[in-house]
Amino acid sequence: MISFTCDYNEGAHPAILDALVRTNFSQQPGYGADAYTEQAKARIREAVGCPGAEVFLLTGGTQTNSTVIATMLRDYQGVVAAQTGHIAVHEAGAVEYTGHKVLTLPQHEGKMDAGELAAYLEAFYADGAYEHMVFPGMVYISFPTEYGTLYSKAELQAIREVCQRYSLPLFVDGARLGYGLMSPACDLTLQELSRLCDVFTIGGTKVGALCGEAVVFPAGKAPEHFFTMVKQHGALLAKGRLLGIQFDTLFTDGLYLKIAKGAIDLAMQLKALFVGKGYELFLDSPTNQQFIILTEEAAAALEGKVAYEVWERLPDGRSVTRFATSWASTAEQLSQLAALLP
Amino acid sequence: MISFTCDYNEGAHPAILDALVRTNFSQQPGYGADAYTEQAKARIREAVGCPGAEVFLLTGGTQTNSTVIATMLRDYQGVVAAQTGHIAVHEAGAVEYTGHKVLTLPQHEGKMDAGELAAYLEAFYADGAYEHMVFPGMVYISFPTEYGTLYSKAELQAIREVCQRYSLPLFVDGARLGYGLMSPACDLTLQELSRLCDVFTIGGTKVGALCGEAVVFPAGKAPEHFFTMVKQHGALLAKGRLLGIQFDTLFTDGLYLKIAKGAIDLAMQLKALFVGKGYELFLDSPTNQQFIILTEEAAAALEGKVAYEVWERLPDGRSVTRFATSWASTAEQLSQLAALLP
Amino acid sequence: MISFTCDYNEGAHPAILDALVRTNFSQQPGYGADAYTEQAKARIREAVGCPGAEVFLLTGGTQTNSTVIATMLRDYQGVVAAQTGHIAVHEAGAVEYTGHKVLTLPQHEGKMDAGELAAYLEAFYADGAYEHMVFPGMVYISFPTEYGTLYSKAELQAIREVCQRYSLPLFVDGARLGYGLMSPACDLTLQELSRLCDVFTIGGTKVGALCGEAVVFPAGKAPEHFFTMVKQHGALLAKGRLLGIQFDTLFTDGLYLKIAKGAIDLAMQLKALFVGKGYELFLDSPTNQQFIILTEEAAAALEGKVAYEVWERLPDGRSVTRFATSWASTAEQLSQLAALLP
């Protein structure tokens, strides 16, 4: 059985395992003070084009989101997100657990609209009772979104401008960042993205690492004593080298974007395969998550042979499904799918 | 330069790296539902001798401690610990961050005294104002302690009895559990330990893993929806296989205790080396952390060649130091130290 | 200038002030152990018709809501409320500050719909990823709602049934309870309400007290050590007598409902006055808060003479306004308004 259920079904890119093996007995200090982490940070700073960037390596996505958000907000503030934002739905209330509200705006194929953000902020401060309400304290968007969609440069700039007007930091959750940047629909580079937000993450877990999310403060304005608060959130690895080695590898010779590109190429072929056979798309995703409306016949044909995620059963018997490719997907897997698909 | 600064200076036991390489492309579900995690849990249940035990695999020590403690306490309760307990000092207030007080008792070479615990609890409920105070809600001890010392079976039983008298769950932090169990001074087996507490951890990070702590509820009484709360604490790995593979390996053919034994043997030799040359021990640790009072002459001789941790400078110029061995320490490293030591 | 801006513009009902003066030098124990508090609780138990009810007296509404909700929820749970629920909007994130999410449902003139609640709960448990989400842990409704509307007995029963099906406690925020019960549209008695929920509050602040909300657990199932958690939330008054005397007075000879009735009678007259003069209602409220669409002409006529709250300016120049009567409102004030209103 082959699986397209998600982009974290396999272990790590072989180059990462090689590096773990190669460096295994080098004695290094703990908690991220090791040489590999230093080098990884230097490489990330170069890749994002921000020599003054502060970079921290954490383990997982929910952990990273709640740590970044909790440490950047003041007590009276909440974080603004699209109602489908990962932090608003699928992180078990991790943000609220730190004492902060997630303030939600409507979503449009997973995206927040700059105009609606501006309208919300204007209305907030126009409300006579706003001092009795949770203040918007930062804006969270995901790139790509939970629906695989992307903000164009213009859309991101528009959100950025609204944020700046209200002095709100903009946080871009890049759990699948590589897959976004390598999409044919993406008109942004990593460097441009870095200049359009205050903090963002470079997801490792879903793009070739065993675990790991890099948090980047492009302008170098991490919250004071962020290290201590990472520890307080249970997000500090004793063997920081595990993260350092992985990101060092991913940011050597452009491996991160290279393997993301492979996944995107396969995703586009996968989409073409479904469309070519007449399947309807739930939405036209430009990244590695493809949302296909699968017929009962197709579901039966794939049963026990190809795994994917079912999002919703439609009344007509069809299902909204997600097929995800990843850095580990192969052309052969796609051929197998093609051969099975009615 | 060789380092005895801590037991997390190297990567992982080679068998773990082998297993990661070997399993790398097996497609597995995320969040701990993979086959390796299942197998690791089964092996741990067998090793601890509790077929009904519930086992969870988390990433790091502070994370595990705060997640276990926060999910087992009710809001009005705190956790009782020795004043040198890791949670009381070196976890950046992670427990308090979840809203709970760490209630401290005196320490005796890092250990809590059952009599003092009983006296504290008796005094608490005798105090007319106790309803205005934080209720003791569980007891935390570390095994070995932060000073490398161990509770004897009798001492642990005594603490256990006090806990039961007051219906307090007993939590044993086993970040260095293997080194405790393999100490010549230890009169407890893993199975016995399991029957003497309500929850304990089996530390992987310091005993051969890249990361990972196993949380064991021997009687199977994990807090309801513990999985969701692990996620809420940012402690759920998407690629749970990383933890599953490691603990599966460590609990195959007794590897965990075997490599801990190696570290202990070297630690005893290291202690003998220092004692033989006339150095004073700060305290007589039976585990892999050795606390040596180093002369200025010795410090000068080791300078730049052997690394260790300095805990305190004494007025006479000597220093209280910690030399830690680990699963990765070698006889050769010890010989080099012996050759250098005046 | 006369004010209809809210129902907490004045001090307290004179009977309360009399009682404060009369009892002033009686020496009483603190923290709610005084004789007045005991008597107040007994009277409330009688009024609600639940001899086994547990009653606690707290100071303010937001405080009471966040204390009740935080102490009844487990860490993995949130509270379900209509999106206009006071806790969801106007309590500065007090619930989230305690670590819990407010899960919102659509509102219908401020009310939650039982069918929508059932549909949400069904969908929640049908979602394959629900263990990654915040569990619904209790249901919060306000009676009257923030829009002055009321649940009928049938509507409340329907919500109650859904709650029971999912073992969710039902919390009724009665900050303006008296005004709800005395409404001509109300088909519920206080005793009936008590049997239809697990916890509710009897608001004093807006119904004749200087401060104070009574929390009633009709079936006597207050969270364990609720007293200590009230203290922990900063909600325990040293001079609990202040609350005891007030509720004792309000629940002597039916004063609470009597003065609420007076406010409702005036509110109905006020509504009739506006409707009679051709003003449009924003919504037809059956309680002491009346939502009137005021013309510019009317606004000009009342300027500087009658105060009210403006909720929203309409594009046509008119405003959505709130006129609230209270236990302190007088027929004379209404006459003055009538005389001024064009």
Added chain:
Amino acid sequence: MISFTCDYNEGAHPAILDALVRTNFSQQPGYGADAYTEQAKARIREAVGCPGAEVFLLTGGTQTNSTVIATMLRDYQGVVAAQTGHIAVHEAGAVEYTGHKVLTLPQHEGKMDAGELAAYLEAFYADGAYEHMVFPGMVYISFPTEYGTLYSKAELQAIREVCQRYSLPLFVDGARLGYGLMSPACDLTLQELSRLCDVFTIGGTKVGALCGEAVVFPAGKAPEHFFTMVKQHGALLAKGRLLGIQFDTLFTDGLYLKIAKGAIDLAMQLKALFVGKGYELFLDSPTNQQFIILTEEAAAALEGKVAYEVWERLPDGRSVTRFATSWASTAEQLSQLAALLP
């Protein structure tokens, strides 16, 4: 039976009740925007001699402490207190509930020692692992202390200097401030105290009010959006007038200090009475709380006629007791005690 158990046994000073009655029907805005609160704040600013002071009126002591501390600390910080500090012992973990650790220092008759504070801070920053620990973020002392003792001006200045060296705000909990300032042993004025700390409270509850603590930021540096956070902590009264009227009354014609002086005079007479009859003092308190070692004979004589608080039973049958006078204590009560005391 007469009671000396505490200083919150009675209601309020009659002038306060008069003012409540007199102002009762004046219509005022809520949430502290009323004219009485404005006037109270102005009077307090004048009394403390800081025209730029920011003043907030909250309801109770634990509430005020946890709100002030939580809003002034950053997430990585804790508050330093003597181990007998009220926040460390008798506030049900309210500070920890907000996520912050109480870092304790030894106490000397309830007081913190400036030298020990300095030594702790020096050691903290000298510790190589301090980034893994809770940072000291502010210093809390009580004046008078929980043992009725007072800091001299020199002692307070010494603590202040240490705080300034480490940029730590100094918070003085003045729950019994009046009784401290009126003590014959006090060499500080209210104005001087104001210049020696960053924030302090003026306790109303124990000095003549029904409830209420004034929080004073002498230099006007309240945390940003303190109002909203007061609401978030459940500490904002809808009828802020209740607090405004009380503090307005207490700070008119020096009533606050005048009634505190009366209590102190009686406390000194009470102490003289005991000492004169040969009773031992547990400690020599200069304020309204007197700690007497009572013989069994005396206890028997007072049984059922005079109430006081028992702190501890001594092995010899005697008890450590607390007798508190207050603004409401009378010379007649003292005479009754004198007549009964063997």
